Amino acid sequence: MTTFTIVKLKEIMLSTADGAGLELEGDFLDKPFPDLDFDSLAVLELATRVQQDYDLTIPDEAVAELTTPRDVLDYVTRRLGESV
């Protein structure tokens, strides 16, 4: 079964257009994206990458609910569980 890990999440976040300088250590999972200097276009880029890498379709309404890295981790994990 395909899994979505914290390591993979960090890898994608760091590879976004503005992500090179992100500090994703410690308890970053529960920090709101703006506090991580990860703006809404970056969240969209993250969602788009996840769609491509995991063959998912993430609707706008779901993207709008992704406010922390943990939201993304939980959402993708749940969706991957549904598709098994």
Added chain:
Amino acid sequence: MTRHSRILGLGVYRPRRSVSNAEIAEHLGLSEDWIVNRSGVRRRGYAEPDESLLMMAREAAAKALASAGVEPDQIGCVVVATTTHLSQMPSLASQVAHALGATHAASFDLLAACAGFPYGLALASDMVRAGTADHVLMIGAERITDILDRDDASTAFLFADGAGAVVVGTSDRQQIGPVSWGSDGSRAEAVGMTGYWDPALRTDPSLPWPRLGMTGWRVYRWASTELAPAARRAVEAAGLTVSDIDVFVPHQANLLIIEELARQLGLREDAVIARDITDTGNTSAASIPLALDRLLTAGEVTSGMRALTIGFGSGLVYAGQVIEIP
């Protein structure tokens, strides 16, 4: 013989005052670098009190008429695409027609937000081809600062003011291609006014006035999935392929969208891409003629080149066509 249409002349009006990122970034809690990286905008034009929507539209139109060598009384119809004529009646077009002395012209305004210019150009072209009018004056004019929330960090750095106009006349060959257009009202919340002109506004001063609101990533997501196919349809409808396109003049919404569309379209290496947003901001219905004027003035494009336009905005709506540069 089949009657075709073409753009006979172009004219624009840019506000005198050009506002740098440094003047607005701190107030919005944004860095100048962030604004440039995420929108491409470095400067934008803000109209001053005497630069009314009518004044800017009239000035652009007068230049377009002079460029076309057409007299005001030859104009059969004046169309103004705008979202910022803050009165339901009379139309801005009727006032522009009067100000210019276009005494034989019909006139009306058109609401297609940031797609207003290609929508209006499609109507103008069809009117000319059908024989409804021999000359149509088509104007995109906006004073977005009138509906802008200067404290809104998602819009205030992006939008700006200006006007652009073209005169459309007859031709013996197709110089304005068929329009490729559509709309998706399910995405209305992506960008638009935050409320209606509720009559309660008259009596309750605590109620907020409607202003322009936008969730940028929703617009970007839609634009980066739907618009390149729409633009390709415009190219095919003109009987061309993407490699025939010399110039790409999309609505100047955001440099990231412009670059992404250009990438998806696979334009020729030497195709010219309009990036007027950097110095002009997003001027909604005025952005395409303003961007075209910038390229012509800089000598980057010349008369006879084939340009692909695509406009998109609140609705969400879009329209595009291939035009031959006048």
